[in-house]
Amino acid sequence: MPFTISKPLRFGDCDLTGIAYHPAYLSMLVDVNEAMFASFGVTWKEIMFDRRMGLPTLSMNILFTKPAVYGDVLTFNVHVRKVGRASLELETVVTVGADVIWTIQQKIVLTSLDTHRSTPWPDDIRAGLERYLEPAADKKVI
Amino acid sequence: MPFTISKPLRFGDCDLTGIAYHPAYLSMLVDVNEAMFASFGVTWKEIMFDRRMGLPTLSMNILFTKPAVYGDVLTFNVHVRKVGRASLELETVVTVGADVIWTIQQKIVLTSLDTHRSTPWPDDIRAGLERYLEPAADKKVI
Amino acid sequence: MPFTISKPLRFGDCDLTGIAYHPAYLSMLVDVNEAMFASFGVTWKEIMFDRRMGLPTLSMNILFTKPAVYGDVLTFNVHVRKVGRASLELETVVTVGADVIWTIQQKIVLTSLDTHRSTPWPDDIRAGLERYLEPAADKKVI
Amino acid sequence: MPFTISKPLRFGDCDLTGIAYHPAYLSMLVDVNEAMFASFGVTWKEIMFDRRMGLPTLSMNILFTKPAVYGDVLTFNVHVRKVGRASLELETVVTVGADVIWTIQQKIVLTSLDTHRSTPWPDDIRAGLERYLEPAADKKVI
Numbered sequence: 001m002p003f004t005i006s007k008p009l010r011f012g013d014c015d016l017t018g019i020a021y022h023p024a025y026l027s028m029l030v031d032v033n034e035a036m037f038a039s040f041g042v043t044w045k046e047i048m049f050d051r052r053m054g055l056p057t058l059s060m061n062i063l064f065t066k067p068a069v070y071g072d073v074l075t076f077n078v079h080v081r082k083v084g085r086a087s088l089e090l091e092t093v094v095t096v097g098a099d100v101i102w103t104i105q106q107k108i109v110l111t112s113l114d115t116h117r118s119t120p121w122p123d124d125i126r127a128g129l130e131r132y133l134e135p136a137a138d139k140k141v142i
Numbered sequence: 143m144p145f146t147i148s149k150p151l152r153f154g155d156c157d158l159t160g161i162a163y164h165p166a167y168l169s170m171l172v173d174v175n176e177a178m179f180a181s182f183g184v185t186w187k188e189i190m191f192d193r194r195m196g197l198p199t200l201s202m203n204i205l206f207t208k209p210a211v212y213g214d215v216l217t218f219n220v221h222v223r224k225v226g227r228a229s230l231e232l233e234t235v236v237t238v239g240a241d242v243i244w245t246i247q248q249k250i251v252l253t254s255l256d257t258h259r260s261t262p263w264p265d266d267i268r269a270g271l272e273r274y275l276e277p278a279a280d281k282k283v284i
Numbered sequence: 285m286p287f288t289i290s291k292p293l294r295f296g297d298c299d300l301t302g303i304a305y306h307p308a309y310l311s312m313l314v315d316v317n318e319a320m321f322a323s324f325g326v327t328w329k330e331i332m333f334d335r336r337m338g339l340p341t342l343s344m345n346i347l348f349t350k351p352a353v354y355g356d357v358l359t360f361n362v363h364v365r366k367v368g369r370a371s372l373e374l375e376t377v378v379t380v381g382a383d384v385i386w387t388i389q390q391k392i393v394l395t396s397l398d399t400h401r402s403t404p405w406p407d408d409i410r411a412g413l414e415r416y417l418e419p420a421a422d423k424k425v426i
Numbered sequence: 427m428p429f430t431i432s433k434p435l436r437f438g439d440c441d442l443t444g445i446a447y448h449p450a451y452l453s454m455l456v457d458v459n460e461a462m463f464a465s466f467g468v469t470w471k472e473i474m475f476d477r478r479m480g481l482p483t484l485s486m487n488i489l490f491t492k493p494a495v496y497g498d499v500l501t502f503n504v505h506v507r508k509v510g511r512a513s514l515e516l517e518t519v520v521t522v523g524a525d526v527i528w529t530i531q532q533k534i535v536l537t538s539l540d541t542h543r544s545t546p547w548p549d550d551i552r553a554g555l556e557r558y559l560e561p562a563a564d565k566k567v568i
Binding site (some may be wrong): 157159167 | 295296298299300301302305307354
């Protein structure tokens with residue numbers, strides 16, 4: 001089962017041609033990523049401030065299929081494709097009604113904020129992420 | 143020859159772990175894309191308001207190689223990989239000093255703001271884009 | 285009764301010193317303003333696209349009392365202080381728990397997107413705004 | 427003499443009605459504030475990271491006089507109205523050509539990032555700020 005959350009496209013997310021400004025999509029995605037962790041009880045605030053870990057993104061492959069316009073409600077369906085030692089591969093399909101608007105494959109890594117090196121997922125976070133695990137044999141995240 | 147422009151990583155571009163916030167990178171890239179068009183004398187304002195055309199992004203493949211921190215000066219080297227009938231493929235290598243920080247392959251399409259369909263590049267814009275044309279036989283933009 | 289809505293301070297709303305980035309506060313406020321109109325059944329999308337009206341801000345007086353940090357839940361209490369012919373005066377008190385974090389007095393004007401001149405509030409919007417009307421005899425919005 | 431700097435209104439700074447999005451103005455102002463400090467040789471990065479000090483804003487009074495549109499070049503004229511023990515009062519007049527677009531009075535305070543209390547301006551920063559000092563007897567920054 002994917003992690004699923006809906007968000008409206010806000011006034012400030014649109015550009016002057018009336019469609020979504022793509023950096024605003026990425027900002028929405030950061031919120032979605034954050035909400036997925038919170039859904040299993042580990043906030044990014046705790047990860048960053050208490051555990052002194054960061055979650056930098058290594059890669060993102062994005063396909064914009066249809067434009068979204070002001071007022072559209074976007075549903076983010078986040079599929080966990082792989083939980084590595086210290087890495088995480090996500091594939092998110094963003095829909096408006098029945099239409100796919102954009103899709104993104106992300107690779108994230110867990111790092112120590114002190115050493116700036118990758119660090120293995122703590123057991124509780126790994127267990128949380130694996131709730132959403134759905135490997136896609138035929139899909140490859142760069 | 144690539145189109146080249148440098149921009150400092152601003153205070154507001156950084157997140158609370160002290161590195162660049164990735165949506166801010168994309169916002170910087172929009173400015174860089176805009177500046178490349180202006181470099182050959184066709185502003186986006188003219189394209190959008192006078193010619194009634196838009197420049198939506200179809201795809202972006204991004205690789206984050208090293209983090210950038212507040213105060214770093216980022217140099218964007220934009221290579222035009224292909225100018226299609228109505229499409230444009232760009233590959234941008236972003237450096238701080240001698241280090242590659244991130245790279246992005248983008249595919250953009252020219253559309254009519256009235257019909258919302260793709261429309262061929264006008265000759266003056268095509269000629270401007272082709273100044274920076276450097277096909278990469280071995281590289282593929284999705 | 286004020287219009288009241290709560291919003292968490294997101295990761296992307298914080299600066300590298302760990303507190304809220306003030307332009308992010310203003311972006312949250314735009315969402316709050318938009319939500320107040322939606323609460324009485326008139327969306328900004330309808331105002332802008334169907335009725336061809338805009339809602340530019342004329343003035344904002346802001347007092348930042350305490351910093352908010354990542355993860356704080358901000359409650360916006362919006363008091364309508366005056367509904368003029370074509371203008372609107374709002375006073376918003378933003379709290380985290382029992383603490384006032386910041387306050388803002390805003391003056392907004394309704395304009396025609398075609399003539400760019402002020403235009404009187406339509407009756408349905410005026411009625412909606414007046415639901416939240418609480419004149420403050422002793423308070424003056426510039 | 428004010429500190430003066432010009433910045434174009436970027437594509438991403440405009441909303442879907444075609445004028446500047448006010449949170450984008452505030453983000454531009456942060457850059458202008460930062461540039462004023464850099465003009466006398468003290469970067470915010472040094473203040474924040476080496477000296478462990480922050481520069482939170484206490485108040486902002488903003489008057490929007492005319493809308494700016496995509497492509498306008500905004501000139502920020504920053505007048506230092508007062509340098510207190512640990513505070514700074516600025517008045518910035520933003521123009522496009524001969525027109526005043528918006529004005530802002532800001533009060534900023536220097537704080538310790540460790541104690542979160544106000545801390546006196548170091549001599550070198552005070553000297554730098556005083557280069558731009560132009561008290562306005564008849565103007566009051568809240």
